[in-house]
Amino acid sequence: MPLIPKSHPRIKSLLIREKLVKGFDNGLVAKEGLLAQGRGEAFDYLLGEKTGRAAMNAIKAAAAQLLLAKTPVISVNGNIAALCPRQIVRLSKQVKAKLEVNLFYADEKRKRAIIRILKKNGANKILGSSASSSRELSGIDSARRIVDKDGIFVADVVVVPLEDGDRTMALRNAGKTVITFDLNPLSRTSHTADITIVDNVTRSIDLLISDCGKLSEKTQKDLQKIVDNFDNRKNLRDNVMQIKNNLTRRAKIA
Numbered sequence: 001m002p003l004i005p006k007s008h009p010r011i012k013s014l015l016i017r018e019k020l021v022k023g024f025d026n027g028l029v030a031k032e033g034l035l036a037q038g039r040g041e042a043f044d045y046l047l048g049e050k051t052g053r054a055a056m057n058a059i060k061a062a063a064a065q066l067l068l069a070k071t072p073v074i075s076v077n078g079n080i081a082a083l084c085p086r087q088i089v090r091l092s093k094q095v096k097a098k099l100e101v102n103l104f105y106a107d108e109k110r111k112r113a114i115i116r117i118l119k120k121n122g123a124n125k126i127l128g129s130s131a132s133s134s135r136e137l138s139g140i141d142s143a144r145r146i147v148d149k150d151g152i153f154v155a156d157v158v159v160v161p162l163e164d165g166d167r168t169m170a171l172r173n174a175g176k177t178v179i180t181f182d183l184n185p186l187s188r189t190s191h192t193a194d195i196t197i198v199d200n201v202t203r204s205i206d207l208l209i210s211d212c213g214k215l216s217e218k219t220q221k222d223l224q225k226i227v228d229n230f231d232n233r234k235n236l237r238d239n240v241m242q243i244k245n246n247l248t249r250r251a252k253i254a
């Protein structure tokens with residue numbers, strides 16, 4: 001693979017892309033995952049490739065929601081496993097959330113590769129791999145209706161990074177509180193989730209971990225107040241405004 005010079009103006013974006021390509025070569029990432037990455041990159045460009053104020057607010061609300069959760073689960077797909085396996089494991093330990101591998105394009109080999117990388121990064125137990133533990137969510141056709149009876153099936157709060165709209169809706173219909181990372185503030189997932197972090201997961205996952213640490217001393221009442229004060233619709237509008245303002249600025253100098 002050609003080496004990317006450190007001085008390249010788009011080094012960060014290129015390194016992320018390389019992780020996905022490597023993940024694809026290693027059997028972690030699906031072809032469709034590469035397309036999702038491309039879609040995400042386009043929105044990241046429009047957002048200015050930085051974590052904005054709206055995303056910061058969503059991260060804080062997500063941290064509070066995770067600390068309040070009784071049975072939280074983090075759903076892991078190929079893109080997340082390729083992009084930030086170490087941080088996902090760290091977050092799961094910090095908020096005592098279970099990890100569940102859940103794939104839109106079900107593939108046992110890919111599932112095993114994802115489990116392997118999570119274990120390599122310190123995960124002890126990963127749900128979603130035993131056929132005898134599988135249960136079905138209703139109202140969804142894809143393989144992702146299959147969830148683990150000890151994981152998402154009984155979870156109160158589910159973190160689903162880079163998720164598809166149908167599945168987010170199925171999780172909501174099943175009564176779950178849904179937290180997602182999605183660079184596209186217009187996607188169905190963004191609009192269906194309870195808390196949408198509109199940011200590149202590679203930037204915001206560390207901020208979420210740090211906020212979980214900062215808020216861990218707060219009372220349940222204070223945490224609930226943070227969650228109650230968060231309005232996902234408004235937050236999405238703020239993100240769209242961030243794109244609009246960026247474009248307005250660029251329209252003046254382009």
Ligand code: ATP
Pocket residue numbers: 036037038039040041043083162163164165166181182183184187188189190199200201202
């Ligand atoms: P939806 O089904 O919600 O309408 P979609 O069909 O456009 O959205 P999916 O492939 O189902 O997209 O979901 C993947 C989502 O993940 C996309 O919205 C994409 O912008 C987002 N995404 C891709 N890479 C990243 C990343 N690194 N960080 C955050 N979000 C990302």
Ligand code: MG
Pocket residue numbers: 163164165166
């Ligand atoms: Mg989709």
